[in-house]
Amino acid sequence: LSEEPLTDTVALQPSGDGLEQTQVPKDDVEALGLLKMDFLGLKNLNILAAASHFVTRDTGRTFDPKQIPLNDQPTLALFARGDTNGVFQFESAGIKNVLRKLRPTDFEDVVAVNALYRPGPMENIDTFIARKNGQEPIAYPDPALEKILKPTYGVLVYQEQVMQVASVMGGFSLGEADLLRRAMSKKKSSVLAAEQDKFIEGAVKQGFPEATAKTVYAYIDRFANYGFNRSHAVAYSMVAFWLAYLKVHDPAAFFAALMNASMNNLPKLRTYVQEAKARQVALLGPDINTSNGGFKLSDGKIRFGLLSVKGMRRDFSEAIFTARKNGPFKDFRDLLQRLEPKWLKADNFKPLILAGAFDSFDDNRAQTIANLDELINSVKLAGNDVGLFSVLAPKPIVVPEMPAGERLEEEANVLGVYLSGHPVDKYAPLKTQYTLVNVVDLAEGRTVDILLLVRHIKRIRTKTGKPMAFVDGQDATGTVSLTVFPNLYPTLEKIETDMVVLVNGRVEKRNDDLQLIVNRIQDAAPLLEALPKAQLFIRLDADNVDARTDLLKKLQTAHGPIPVITVDTTSKESVLLDKRYWVTADTSLMADLESRFGAANVVLRKRQEE
Structure with missing residues (x-):
């Protein structure tokens, strides 16, 4: 920003997107006297706005985030469980573990976790948790710092606390303390080192022991590695709390908005679909007469949009919506007759059929596909001439519906998620005997029990000639590779492709992908029968x-x-x-x-x- 034309201060050049950009880097821009400001666009705010809109349209209630009580116990309980998928800043496995250990009891705890879970302050997380939970006495580097550090149990959490410590102990003016904060935020190690002598000298002048001053500054210096300011932490945590509140109190609206924001991120979409199902949110497949482009909410149920179908062109969906303005389609023929001839290609409709978009006409998807080509040809020849179509109408081909497993697989191929069900679902009662996880929940280093559909078995021999195998396993949330070493290879004799198995294994990382080192693998069917x-x-x-x-x-x-x-x-x-x-x-x-x-x-x- 500048009070004068930028060209009076700095050389400019056009960027690829038509905007002007400077020919010097950011630090030099500031040195030239310009004010540099960063504007960050958060898709989470779009999710929040969309969810608020869904709440209002579906329930008639007005959702105002600013009216949310920050002591809402169900929302705090969600944070305490680490149930924060879809919650801004709190989705990583690491921060979820911190939440479970800390078990936030108020909004300030949420803010503190947000600030602590960063490379600099992170080393103090265990101390913070132990002190909050009364497992360790609260201590301060010097009694004079108690007032500053008491809200955070004696732990340095925020940059603003560094400013206060610099003022109280080092004798810094507020302006000097802010320069120290800025040096921290920009990771300027040379400036921080230069400030050390000034801090220690000022502390000694004010009567603090030199050793204490050195200890405190060393603490500040370590904290400077990505120390966070409280104002940011509060703002970020506020957005997180709003989203968490929606997840607890209006889960259907929350997941509808979240899924719209994740249409192009299949791993996340699969996670959110599974979570929505677990919360008893009804999920409906795409429907040619009721779907929009994206996900929508109606009567508490989330309806998949036509654009959620793989390969669906936006202009084709718009053509369908335009034709639908004249009323819902009565049947497949009615749809074809209302569309322009250029859209009448079987490849445009097959993914929609497999996704279930025409189930309201005929839920035998195999039969709809079998009749598709002849129906399209008849409509092309007859146009809108009803009489001519009655003459040209093909004789319906009657075929049985595809097997249930194939139908689910085809549906998943075009939607990217298992919506109607998954072969593993029938084994859900085994949760009464085992603590089961999903593929999406796998974390390196854990030993887990998991139900998987066997998709492929690759049998090989080691250099010493012993048999072993690699197995691809799948559940509704994703696919994982299993390694079966020679000592367990005999247990694979009764394991076949398309069989659901119960696996116990240790999660390891290989080439950036997680895999399971199998401890035990067995057919799940007898286990279900024995429940x-x-x-x-x-x-x-x-x-x-x-x-x-x-x-x-x-x-x-x-x-x-x-x-x-x-x-x-x-x-x-x-x-x-x-x-x-x-x-x-x-x-x-x-x-x-x-x-x-x-x-x-x-x-x-x-x-x-x-």
Whole structure:
């Protein structure tokens, strides 16, 4: 920015996008006297605006982020669980782990985590958590700094605290302290080193021990590596809190907006689809008569858009929407007759058919495809002449629907996600016996249990001639490679392609991709058959420690073979309790549980047989 024409101060040149740019780098621009400002566009603000719009249009409520209470307990509980996919600044596996350890109890904790999870302050995360949770005494480098560092348990978290320390201990003026802050924010190590003598000298003049001053400045110097300012942390955390609030209180609107922003990022889209399903948000496939281009929300249900179908051209979708202005299409022929002839190509329609966009006309997708070419030819010849079409109309070809597995696979190929279901889904009851993860949740170093559909088995021999194998496994969220070493190779004898298996393995990274080193692999079908025939579900607030303690004590009085699963009232997250809490569901126990937690929150459910 400048008060005068930029050409009076600096040489300019045109950029590729038609804008002017300077011929000197940013530091020189500032040295010439220009004010440099960064403007960052956040797609999260677009997500927030879209979700707010969905809430208003679908429920009639006006959603105003500024009216959200920052002490909202369900939202804070979401942060405490690390349930922050789709939440600005809090999506990485590392920061989720910090949230779970810290368990934020107020907005300030969220702000602190945002500021701490950066290369400089990160070394103090464990100290911050231990002190907050009362596991370590709070200490200060000097009593004079207690007022500054008390809100953050004696830990330096924000750049503003550095300014205050420089003022109180080093005798810096506020202007000098701000120069120190700026040097920190720009990682100017030469300036920081030069300021050290000044800081120590000023501290000694004010009566602080030289050793203490050196210790504090060394602390500041380490913090300077990406130390964050509080004003940024609060602003970022505010946006994060708004999104988290939506995720808790209006999940359908939240996920509809999030999925629109992730249409071109299939890994994230798959994650959000699975999360929405887990929260009981209804997901509907694309429909030729009701879909928009992108995802939309209607009556609490998310409808896939036509542009979510692989290969769908925007101009083709616009042609469909234009034709639809005259009313919904009555059948496939009606659609073809209303479109311009240039669009009447089978390749334009096959992906839509496989995605289910025409299921409202005929849900036998194989039959619709079988009749497609002849129907298009008849419409091309007859045009809008109904009488002529009745003469030229082809005799319908009757074919059986494709097998269920093939139908799901074709649908996933064109949508990028398994929407109607996945072969692994039928084995979900195994969650009562195992703590299962999805492919998208795999993290390096963990040992996990996971259900996978076997897509490919590559059998090889080692240099010593021993057999081993690489297996490609898939669930609804993604694909992972399995390595089966020679000692476990015999267990593959009964494993075949298209079989669902239960795998226990350690997650390792190879060539930047995660893989599973298999400890155990077995056919999941016998495991499903051997499951207990009933499960006891108990709904309660996961953050209510007293209620959970009472429950565990009560369950131990009626030990038996029936698995017990708790369901959090807020997140809907289910947790299988350890076998020592499994029960015999006699009438006395059920009556006690219903009295304590409410009859509607205690359900003994028979397992559905496949």
